[in-house]
Amino acid sequence: xxxxxxxxxxxxxxxxxxxxxxxxxxxxxxxxxxxxxxxxxxxxxxxxxxxxxxxxxxxxxxxxxxxxxxxxxxxxxxxxxxxxxxxxxxxxxxxxxxxxxxxxxxxxxxxxxxxxxxxxxxxxxxxxxxxxxxxxxxxxxxxxxxxxxxxxxxxxxxxxxxxxxxxxxxxxxxxxxxxxxxxxxxxxxxxxxxxxxxxxxxxxxxxxxxxxxxxxxxxxxxxxxxxxxxxxxxxxxxxxxxxxxxxxxxxxxxxxxxxxxxxxxxxxxxxxxxxxxxxxxxxxxxxxxxxxxxxxxxxxxxxxxxxxxxxxxxxxxxxxxxxxxxxxxxxxxxxxxxxxxxxxxxxxxxxxxxxxxxxxxxxxxxxxxxxxxxxxxxxxxxxxxxxxxxxxxxxxxxxxxxxxxxxxxxxxxxxxxxxxxxxxxxxxxxxxxxxxxxxxxxxxxxxxxxxxxxxx
Ligand SMILES: [Zn+2]
Numbered sequence: 001x002x003x004x005x006x007x008x009x010x011x012x013x014x015x016x017x018x019x020x021x022x023x024x025x026x027x028x029x030x031x032x033x034x035x036x037x038x039x040x041x042x043x044x045x046x047x048x049x050x051x052x053x054x055x056x057x058x059x060x061x062x063x064x065x066x067x068x069x070x071x072x073x074x075x076x077x078x079x080x081x082x083x084x085x086x087x088x089x090x091x092x093x094x095x096x097x098x099x100x101x102x103x104x105x106x107x108x109x110x111x112x113x114x115x116x117x118x119x120x121x122x123x124x125x126x127x128x129x130x131x132x133x134x135x136x137x138x139x140x141x142x143x144x145x146x147x148x149x150x151x152x153x154x155x156x157x158x159x160x161x162x163x164x165x166x167x168x169x170x171x172x173x174x175x176x177x178x179x180x181x182x183x184x185x186x187x188x189x190x191x192x193x194x195x196x197x198x199x200x201x202x203x204x205x206x207x208x209x210x211x212x213x214x215x216x217x218x219x220x221x222x223x224x225x226x227x228x229x230x231x232x233x234x235x236x237x238x239x240x241x242x243x244x245x246x247x248x249x250x251x252x253x254x255x256x257x258x259x260x261x262x263x264x265x266x267x268x269x270x271x272x273x274x275x276x277x278x279x280x281x282x283x284x285x286x287x288x289x290x291x292x293x294x295x296x297x298x299x300x301x302x303x304x305x306x307x308x309x310x311x312x313x314x315x316x317x318x319x320x321x322x323x324x325x326x327x328x329x330x331x332x333x334x335x336x337x338x339x340x341x342x343x344x345x346x347x348x349x350x351x352x353x354x355x356x357x358x359x360x361x362x363x364x365x366x367x368x369x370x371x372x373x374x375x376x377x378x379x380x381x382x383x384x385x386x387x388x389x390x391x392x393x394x395x396x397x398x399x400x401x402x403x404x405x406x407x408x409x410x411x412x413x414x415x416x417x418x419x420x421x422x423x424x425x426x427x428x429x430x431x432x433x434x435x436x437x438x439x440x441x442x443x444x445x446x447x448x449x450x451x452x453x454x455x456x
Contacts, residue, residue: 003431009383011040013047014352015375026381029429030370034377044389045424048352049375050097050382051333052359054179054252055227055309057326058101058125060084062117074106082314082408087330088125089406090312092433094333095384095423098128098372100179100363103148104158108134112142127428130366134158135173137165146177146366151209152284153185161185163212174220177365181227182209182234183285196278197325198262198286206285207233214241217249224249225362228311230257230285232295239304250362252309253296254283255329255336256413262287270343275416283311284325297344300354307362308340308354314409327413331405334384335392335414338421342388355384370429383427393418403435 010023021040025033059082064071084101091099101122109115115133122129133139133147136158141147150159151166160166162185184205191200210226214237217224229235229251242248259270260281267274267281268290274281281287299305310333313326320327329336337355340346352374360373372380393400394417397410402422405412426433 003428003433005430006381006427006432007430009047009381009427010037011042011045011047011385013375013383014049014348019046019348024375024381026430029381029431031375031377031379031381034375042387045385045387046348047375048348048384048386049356049360049373050380050426050428051095051355051384052363052373053091053096053099053310053312053330053333054225054307054359054362055254055311056087056091056099056101056330057104057311057313058082058084058087058099058122058129059314060087060101060118060121060125061105062107062114062121064107071106078106080408081316081319084122084125084129086406086408087312087314088127088129090328090330091127092426092428093331093406093423093435094329094335095337095386095426096127096330096333097382097384097426097428098130098367099330100130100132100146103132103134104150104156105134106157108136108158110134110136110139110158115142115145130363132179135160135169135178137169139169140172141176144177144365146179146363147173148179148181150181151185151213152181152183153189154284159185170216171220173222175222177223177225179225179227180209180213181284182206182213184209184212196286197282197284198288201284201286203231203233203288203292206231207237210234210237214238214249218245221247223247226251228252228254228257228285228309229305230288230292230296232292235296235299235304250306250358252307253300253305254309254311255332256281256283256287256311256327258293258297258300259336259339260287260413261290261293263289269417270339271417274413276413279323280320281327281413282320282323282325283313283327301344301346301350306354306358309359312407314407316409317411328405328407328409328411329413331399331407332394332412332414332419334386334423335394335399335419335421337386338388338391339419342420381427381430383425384423385425385427387422387424388420390422391418391420392422
């Protein structure tokens with residue numbers, strides 16, 4: 001996919017002061033001027049500051065030593081599932097202009113050398129990436145970068161599997177930026193393994209872990225971000241903590257926890273029955289009840305949850321049948337936003353906060369000299385432009401009338417579901433990526449007779 005460069009973007013855009021009809025001038029990928037204009041030609045298209053996804057498993061792993069053929073074969077297998085290149089294309093297809101790459105690799109980037117190797121590898125991604133460092137049992141911080149802490153009993157090299165391990169390791173990271181997977185590993189293990197995750201990874205495991213993380217945050221002065229909150233109680237605990245905190249603890253929620261829920265009857269989608277069976281929706285933390293789902297939607301809308309982040313996990317259908325947790329989301333971010341706006345009454349201004357402004361604020365120290373996350377003079381010329389008149393149907397491995405999903409995992413939890421909206425254009429520092437120019441032009445002709453007075 002070859003981008004074409006833009007020196008001007010025109011449309012109704014979400015500025016810090018609200019929705020405005022503007023023309024934005026770009027110079028060297030930076031917004032050099034914004035002026036208000038009287039009319040825009042597109043009736044229901046919105047220009048957002050470029051979306052930033054705080055939670056992506058890109059599967060871009062450093063090639064292991066050639067003398068170990070088994071490890072090389074495993075690495076090649078991983079590359080068939082996703083690479084930085086395919087994850088980047090999926091991101092752009094979904095309107096995401098930058099993402100934070102998770103470090104749960106076979107060789108985790110838990111020291112300077114392995115981290116720099118991974119950063120090098122991330123250069124192959126067509127959109128900018130911030131790479132996270134891994135916290136492991138023996139690791140120590142080596143630079144001011146974001147670090148991921150896994151409190152999870154999964155038995156991987158990055159997981160801290162009991163509170164003693166956690167306490168020993170965490171004291172070394174005083175003052176660091178830490179992103180937490182928060183599930184009490186001891187409590188989960190006591191539930192026993194086997195059976196669906198939503199029965200063993202109980203809600204208490206999440207909010208008890210959050211509670212302890214907040215204690216450590218106060219003690220060691222971390223800049224704390226809690227990944228994928230999934231329960232009402234966890235959100236309430238963080239909210240209470242923030243009332244008196246000197247440094248605000250931030251949170252994110254995933255599309256799957258906002259769209260799907262689970263009960264004895266199985267998985268329920270916001271749109272009705274989902275196309276896929278329960279195994280496809282296994283994730284950590286698991287899907288929760290309809291009550292939690294409604295609470296999370298409301299919390300995200302009113303500001304008690306800070307960000308939307310995908311937790312994009314590019315497992316293949318085969319992996320999923322074997323029980324791999326997580327699901328791919330990057331290709332469908334823009335469509336999910338269409339759903340939040342059309343079906344859940346999220347104003348465009350709130351979308352810009354949860355997907356651009358807040359994530360940019362959290363990653364601020366790691367984004368380089370040009371600020372991002374808002375449409376303002378001097379900020380990055382990255383935009384996500386959504387068409388809200390159209391709708392998109394996900395079927396199997398494609399978005400109908402648009403093209404294939406770009407993630408190599410080739411499936412979506414939204415398969416069989418029609419969502420309002422589509423991504424018209426993703427602009428990264430002045431480079432425009434149209435994935436479906438032909439189809440958008442066709443649609444534009446179809447729409448040309450519609451009422452255009454609404455925004456003029
Ligand atoms: Zn994750």
